[in-house]
Amino acid sequence: MTESVLQVEELTLSFRTAAGLIRVLRGVSFDIRAGELVGLVGESGSGKSVTAQAVARLLPEETTVVESGRILFAGRDVCTMTEAEMREIRGRRIGYVFQEPMTALNPAMTVGDQLMHVIRHHHGCSRREARQRVQRALEEVLIHQPDLVARQYPFELSGGMRQRIVIALAMSANPALLIADEPTTALDVTVQAEILKLILRLARQHGTAVLFITHDLGVVSQICERMVVLYAGEVVERGPVREILRHPNHPYTRALLRAVPDVARRGEPLQAIPGELPDLRHLPPGCVFAPRCVHRMERCDTRPPLRGSGDTAVACWWSGQEVPNR
Amino acid sequence: MSTPIVARSARYGGGRMLWKQLTANRFTALAVACVVAIVLLALLAPWLAPDSPTSVHLSQRLSPPSARHWFGTDEVGRDLFSRILYGARISVGVGLGSVLLAALAGTLLGAFSGYWGRWADQGIMRLMDILLSFPSIVLAMALAAALGPNLLNAALAIAIVKLPVYVRLARAEALSISRQLFVKAARTFGLGSGWIVTRHIIPNLLPPIVVQITLDLGDTILLIATLGFLGLGAQPPTPEWGAMISVGWKYLLDQWWYPTLTGAAIFITVMSFNLLGDGVRDLLDPRRHEEGGRTS
Ligand SMILES: Nc1ncnc2c1ncn2[C@@H]1O[C@H](COP(=O)(O)OP(=O)(O)OP(=O)(O)O)[C@@H](O)[C@H]1O
Numbered sequence: 130m131t132e133s134v135l136q137v138e139e140l141t142l143s144f145r146t147a148a149g150l151i152r153v154l155r156g157v158s159f160d161i162r163a164g165e166l167v168g169l170v171g172e173s174g175s176g177k178s179v180t181a182q183a184v185a186r187l188l189p190e191e192t193t194v195v196e197s198g199r200i201l202f203a204g205r206d207v208c209t210m211t212e213a214e215m216r217e218i219r220g221r222r223i224g225y226v227f228q229e230p231m232t233a234l235n236p237a238m239t240v241g242d243q244l245m246h247v248i249r250h251h252h253g254c255s256r257r258e259a260r261q262r263v264q265r266a267l268e269e270v271l272i273h274q275p276d277l278v279a280r281q282y283p284f285e286l287s288g289g290m291r292q293r294i295v296i297a298l299a300m301s302a303n304p305a306l307l308i309a310d311e312p313t314t315a316l317d318v319t320v321q322a323e324i325l326k327l328i329l330r331l332a333r334q335h336g337t338a339v340l341f342i343t344h345d346l347g348v349v350s351q352i353c354e355r356m357v358v359l360y361a362g363e364v365v366e367r368g369p370v371r372e373i374l375r376h377p378n379h380p381y382t383r384a385l386l387r388a389v390p391d392v393a394r395r396g397e398p399l400q401a402i403p404g405e406l407p408d409l410r411h412l413p414p415g416c417v418f419a420p421r422c423v424h425r426m427e428r429c430d431t432r433p434p435l436r437g438s439g440d441t442a443v444a445c446w447w448s449g450q451e452v453p454n455r
Numbered sequence: 456m457s458t459p460i461v462a463r464s465a466r467y468g469g470g471r472m473l474w475k476q477l478t479a480n481r482f483t484a485l486a487v488a489c490v491v492a493i494v495l496l497a498l499l500a501p502w503l504a505p506d507s508p509t510s511v512h513l514s515q516r517l518s519p520p521s522a523r524h525w526f527g528t529d530e531v532g533r534d535l536f537s538r539i540l541y542g543a544r545i546s547v548g549v550g551l552g553s554v555l556l557a558a559l560a561g562t563l564l565g566a567f568s569g570y571w572g573r574w575a576d577q578g579i580m581r582l583m584d585i586l587l588s589f590p591s592i593v594l595a596m597a598l599a600a601a602l603g604p605n606l607l608n609a610a611l612a613i614a615i616v617k618l619p620v621y622v623r624l625a626r627a628e629a630l631s632i633s634r635q636l637f638v639k640a641a642r643t644f645g646l647g648s649g650w651i652v653t654r655h656i657i658p659n660l661l662p663p664i665v666v667q668i669t670l671d672l673g674d675t676i677l678l679i680a681t682l683g684f685l686g687l688g689a690q691p692p693t694p695e696w697g698a699m700i701s702v703g704w705k706y707l708l709d710q711w712w713y714p715t716l717t718g719a720a721i722f723i724t725v726m727s728f729n730l731l732g733d734g735v736r737d738l739l740d741p742r743r744h745e746e747g748g749r750t751s
């Protein structure tokens with residue numbers, strides 16, 4: 130078993146808001162090994178972005194409370210690092226790609242200059258060497274006229290092009306972990322596929338581990354090796370993508386799968402999941418998914434622990450009862 | 456949120472477009488012409504002036520405008536045209552200098568204040584509130600008097616008076632820019648706050664700062680003249696317009712050209728810069744545009 134790049138252990142995180150403390154993540158645990166692509170999936174509002182931003186420590190310091198748990202990056206706890214130590218890690222060891230390529234670049238600077246600054250910041254190299262690295266970085270993300278593009282401002286570029294630049298920026302220091310928070314959601318379908326392929330290729334080529342956030346299970350099935358299913362701030366199931374897709378254990382995962390056209394088995398009708406995410410301030414006492422669950426039992430009024438063997442784990446009383454039928 | 460900035464920098468970037476739009480309004484075009492002429496006259500003063508602005512000819516004191524002395528002479532026979540030309544250098548040069556100083560310091564302070572927040576922000580903003588609580592002319596007079604009456608101190612005093620406007624403007628812009636994704640993205644590259652403020656925040660808040668600079672120029676030139684008039688700025692024999700009028704007003708009845716032409720120089724210059732400022736603001740400030748569109 131290869132070493133873990135990232136271990137999130139029993140992370141419980143809250144935000145201070147006007148309405149009081151809101152617990153957004155509860156006991157989230159998962160790990161990412163070197164060079165591995167892990168998908169983080171869940172409905173909107175389930176806490177995917179919060180998890181990702183907690184890893185890079187990008188959440189607003191004044192309002193974020195890490196109540197318990199650890200986030201180990203390369204064996205060190207991110208939560209206890211100083212801001213200066215964190216700056217060494219951001220960009221250099223952890224690259225980050227946001228959902229909105231439209232606003233992730235500085236509108237007042239050419240993309241070449243932005244790359245140049247970041248590259249010089251990382252490598253401390255001369256202007257001339259940095260210029261060559263900019264060129265190479267742009268070629269790496271398959272930009273065909275790097276000289277031309279480098280001189281353009283973000284508003285002159287399409288969404289797909291901008292996302293390539295953002296990826297080039299995130300990968301410029303060859304980080305050990307790339308966090309991609311819904312990198313293709315804002316793009317149209319053809320461009321989506323290209324960006325996915327690009328991320329996959331770069332990750333393979335550089336041995337970069339990727340935390341890939343999406344609510345698109347189709348994407349996860351295409352590029353990820355393992356996946357983590359988040360529901361209302363809790364991990365309800367995690368394991369190798371192939372196993373989960375073939376045999377989802379948690380009723381929520383099953384429901385998610387039935388809601389995706391290309392993953393749902395042919396002949397089975399597409400189904401939206403009835404109900405909605407619970408209010409984080411008034412959670413059910415037991416299983417968080419119980420109010421929407423078709424297999425709800427008496428036992429579900431107590432919280433099911435995340436149990437499993439090896440890579441697979443599921444937090445459900447119902448699925449724990451059955452013997453897996455392969 | 457991000458669109459205006461993008462649009463603004465696009466508009467800001469096109470120099471030729473800007474020129475075209477600026478000269479489309481007749482008043483603004485006139486102001487541009489006047490400002491260009493004034494700046495040229497100021498720059499070329501040593502070559503254009505028929506005489507040194509300080510050489511005294513007691514035999515020709517207070518002579519009326521003539522072929523030799525276009526604007527007449529003053530109470531010690533100095534050529535008024537030469538003095539007014541050199542005065543333009545002082546007014547425009549010192550005016551621009553003190554506004555730029557205020558803008559530079561104010562932008563840095565305001566941008567850091569807005570990005571950092573917390574105690575630094577609190578401290579800086581309270582200080583600016585104190586500065587703003589005085590009428591600007593009173594504060595400028597008090598500061599100039601305290602620093603000692605000379606031209607440099609007058610410029611410094613005016614820069615301090617103008618500072619809060621830039622700090623507030625830069626801070627408000629910095630606050631809204633900091634909330635944008637590209638600033639968070641810059642943090643994910645491991646860039647420090649100094650870098651983020653100077654390279655990511657300040658370049659994006661420049662358009663409104665530029666507008667404010669052009670709006671302040673006329674007012675500043677007037678303030679310099681006022682301080683000079685009150686004896687708190689340039690001292691004689693420096694050919695500063697305000698200082699010149701403070702002597703010249705006594706001759707208003709018998710040698711009307713002396714204070715009148717000097718006053719006209721101040722009036723035309725301040726008016727031109729004010730009109731230019733208004734024109735630039737209408738062009739670069741999108742909020743202004745929208746308001747105009749809605750009300751008309
Ligand atoms: N800074 C914050 N302060 C307070 N609450 C927050 C903050 N950031 C996120 N939240 C809350 O945390 C919860 C999880 O949000 P998060 O952005 O992680 O969802 P997500 O899974 O990424 O959803 P999406 O698919 O829409 O991006 C939401 O209820 C959100 O309102």
Ligand SMILES: [Mg+2]
Nearest residue numbers: 177178179310
């Ligand atoms: Mg999100």
